[in-house]
Each structure stands twice: as structure tokens, then as C-alpha cells.
Amino acid sequence: MHTPTLKYGFVGAGFIARFQLAALGQVRGIDVAGVTAVKGAPEFARLAADSGLGDTRVFESVEELTKHVDCVVICAPNYARVEIVEAIVGAVKAGAQLKGVICEKPLGRNVAEARRLVELARSADLRTAYFENQIFMKPVRAQLAQLEPVRRQMGPLALARSAEEHGGPHEGWFWDPTRQGGGVLCDMGCHSIAVGWHVLTPTGKPLTFLEPQEVTADLGLLKWGLPAWREKLLKDRGVDYAKTPAEDFATGMITFRNPETGQLVKAQFTNSWMFEKQGLRLLMDGMGPGYAFEINTLLSPLNLFIGDVAADAIKDAETALEKSTASRGLLAVQHNEADLYGYTDENADALEAFSNGRDALLPWSYGLEITRLVMAAYMSAERKRVVDLTDAATLRELETYVPLIQQGRGAGQLYGSGGMAAGRSRPPGGA
Numbered sequence: 001m002h003t004p005t006l007k008y009g010f011v012g013a014g015f016i017a018r019f020q021l022a023a024l025g026q027v028r029g030i031d032v033a034g035v036t037a038v039k040g041a042p043e044f045a046r047l048a049a050d051s052g053l054g055d056t057r058v059f060e061s062v063e064e065l066t067k068h069v070d071c072v073v074i075c076a077p078n079y080a081r082v083e084i085v086e087a088i089v090g091a092v093k094a095g096a097q098l099k100g101v102i103c104e105k106p107l108g109r110n111v112a113e114a115r116r117l118v119e120l121a122r123s124a125d126l127r128t129a130y131f132e133n134q135i136f137m138k139p140v141r142a143q144l145a146q147l148e149p150v151r152r153q154m155g156p157l158a159l160a161r162s163a164e165e166h167g168g169p170h171e172g173w174f175w176d177p178t179r180q181g182g183g184v185l186c187d188m189g190c191h192s193i194a195v196g197w198h199v200l201t202p203t204g205k206p207l208t209f210l211e212p213q214e215v216t217a218d219l220g221l222l223k224w225g226l227p228a229w230r231e232k233l234l235k236d237r238g239v240d241y242a243k244t245p246a247e248d249f250a251t252g253m254i255t256f257r258n259p260e261t262g263q264l265v266k267a268q269f270t271n272s273w274m275f276e277k278q279g280l281r282l283l284m285d286g287m288g289p290g291y292a293f294e295i296n297t298l299l300s301p302l303n304l305f306i307g308d309v310a311a312d313a314i315k316d317a318e319t320a321l322e323k324s325t326a327s328r329g330l331l332a333v334q335h336n337e338a339d340l341y342g343y344t345d346e347n348a349d350a351l352e353a354f355s356n357g358r359d360a361l362l363p364w365s366y367g368l369e370i371t372r373l374v375m376a377a378y379m380s381a382e383r384k385r386v387v388d389l390t391d392a393a394t395l396r397e398l399e400t401y402v403p404l405i406q407q408g409r410g411a412g413q414l415y416g417s418g419g420m421a422a423g424r425s426r427p428p429g430g431a
């Protein structure tokens, strides 16, 4: 069978763009034809070419890139989303022929931004993909397939719990709530909320079939607000959590209603940047009547042990695991993270959909729904109350709501009425 070819053009050449290259090596039919970025485009182009993914050209602008590819892949920081999509849409309206456009999570820092992206894409009749990789994770899909007959007989899952945690992001802009959109809830809550909603959804029903009813959430600044860690953050990342803090811990619960049966089901999410284990962990489980599933990405079939005497020989612990924090002791290694985390299959889905003139499984309109739930969680934590998503006035308010933390005014919320913790905790090793 003929495999269609889609020419990708990357906007952004940083962490996730490079991770996507590892995924694309496992998908037939996608060429990396171009890249544009503020920093790192030439190195990225070389890496793509050396990986056999195409003759990757460096372009000076988003508009130029758009003219020369079939699909633009937005892997730039959250604060640049709107201007990038305006440039893509401008180029398309001026004649560029795009088959589709992909945007990494989160779609927007708030509902207004996410809605603007959806409207811009509609105005140019663009096919879209919102890259929420965790829905494509093979373990997630395998449990759904394996338990499908059980769910059919016993009834759907009633509770899903999803967590994504690591020790904190790799670039300063992620830590700055005004540029990123918040702290760990904006950055990683979008993943866990999406995957919770998805695994609860009965087989064969649309992504948004289960209707969100209410959200409760609680945020904390449990590690990076302590004096020694605040100083380290300022020194290493240039972000001052004494002035503009963001949450490093988030947890909450979303209640959904099945519109056919009236059954209420719940998705709990937990996210942190204060996770003290080998590296990134995705933990998901679900409970139905008489059955359950559990996924833990730190349980790998491959463990390494590296003793103190041998530890100096390690060059780069992150080759073992994303956001690795240790290079000795008993280490978990994931040999194919790009596939495990779902990057491979989200690209295969975009290729198939765009080649056939369709939106991908997760269109931008879905990304907007996830942004709404993330904002409802911020609202709940900020106001210390349940946010009712069946209330028209609340939904209207969410359209323009910008969390205090995102505005850079989160100190009162995160440090509490007593103000910032003083004194010393143990200074971070190697700081």
C-alpha cells in the first residue's frame, strides 16, 4: 500500500521538537522539511537530516516555513502561540497550501487564547491536531482494548486517577507563570486532566461525551518557595519566586456525568515539580466494578545499577529517562520514551488524518475544552470553592478568566496569609 508523505515544518527547535524527531524515526511517511526557531534551528536541521528524516531547511520566519511545507508543527513556548498561529494563517490566506497544523499542549494559557487559536484555524479552514500525547500512550490504549468486553459487561470505570510528576522543567520560561501560563497545573495538569477524561469515556463515544459537572482543586508551592530553593531557582533560571511564584504541586477532582445513564464518574489529577525520584513518572489507574488498571512508567523491564565508584563514568543521565535526577544507584531506564509517552502514535494519527483531509483525533477544539477545565481548576483553588461547570454564569466568566498566578500575582495565594517561609532549609546540593 502506498504510504502518504507529509512534509513537516517545525516552529521551535527545543526539547519537545527534538523528542518528536525520535518519534518520527518510527513513523513512515513524514519528512522533516523545515524548521524556524529563535534558537537552535541549524542544530535541529542537522539532527533531523542525520537521523534520515529529510533535507531539513532552516527558514527565517513562520510565514516562509508555512509556504514550503504541508504541515506546521508548533513546538514553541506557550507565550508565542497566538503570534505564531496569526503568521501561519496569514501565510495560508496569502496562498500557502497547508494540509494541517499541529500544536503542542497546552493550546493556550487561558480560554481566551485557546479560543483565539481555534477561531484563527477556522478562519483559514485549517485541519488541526492538538498534541496531547498521553491519550496515544500504548499502555493507555492497550488497557482500553483489553478491558473493553469487561467494561461492556460490568459497566464503565467510575474513578480514574492520573498523575504526571518530575523535579521541574528544563527552561526558565516554564517557571515564569506570566510566560508559561502558571506553574505545574498549566504545564502538566492539562495532560492528566485529558487522560482522566479519556479513560472514563465509554467505548465508541466522542471525546467530550462525558459532561464536566464540577471541579475542585488545591495548589501548593511546597518546595520551590522555600528560601534555599527560591535562591537556586533565581540563580539557575532567572525567575524570582519571592515576587512571581507559581505552584509546584496541584491536585484536584473533576466530576463528569454520563448524559445517557446519568451516572457520575470522577477523575482525580495530581501534578508536581517537586517529585523526588529517578525522573519523570506517569502514574494512572482506574477502577470499575470488579476490574482495574494501573500504569506506572517508572516500572521498566530495564533497571541499571551504578555504584558510587563507577558514577563518574556517566555522561548524561537523561538518556535513561526524561528529567532524570540521578546518575547512580538503582536507575529505571525507558529504552523508547518517544513511543512509551505516545509521541509516535500521535504523529501517525496526524499523518493519516491530514492526508485524508480530516482533523486529527484531537482537534484544537478539544484542546480548548482541556484549557477550560484547567482554568476551572485554577479558579477553584484561587477561590477555595467548587466550580460548577453547569452554571452559565461560571462558563461565561471562564471565557475571560486569567488566574492570579498567571498574572504574576500569586504570592498571596501560594504563601498564605503568613507570607513567605523564612530561614534556611538545607541548601541544594551542587547549587
Ligand SMILES: NC(=O)c1ccc[n+]([C@@H]2O[C@H](COP(=O)([O-])OP(=O)(O)OC[C@H]3O[C@@H](n4cnc5c(N)ncnc54)[C@H](O)[C@@H]3O)[C@@H](O)[C@H]2O)c1
Binding pocket: 011, 012, 013, 014, 015, 016, 017, 036, 037, 038, 039, 040, 041, 074, 075, 076, 077, 078, 080, 084, 104, 105, 106, 131, 132, 133, 171, 187
Ligand atoms: N507533549 C509533551 O510532553 C511536551 C513536553 C515538553 C514541552 N511541550 C510543549 O512544547 C512547547 C515547547 O516546549 P519545549 O520544552 O520544547 O521548549 P524549549 O524552550 O526547550 O524550546 C522552545 C523552542 O522554541 C523556540 N522559540 C521561542 N520563541 C519562538 C518564536 N516566537 N517563534 C519561533 N520559535 C520560538 C526556541 O528558540 C526553542 O527552539 C511548549 O508549549 C510545551 O508546553 C510538550
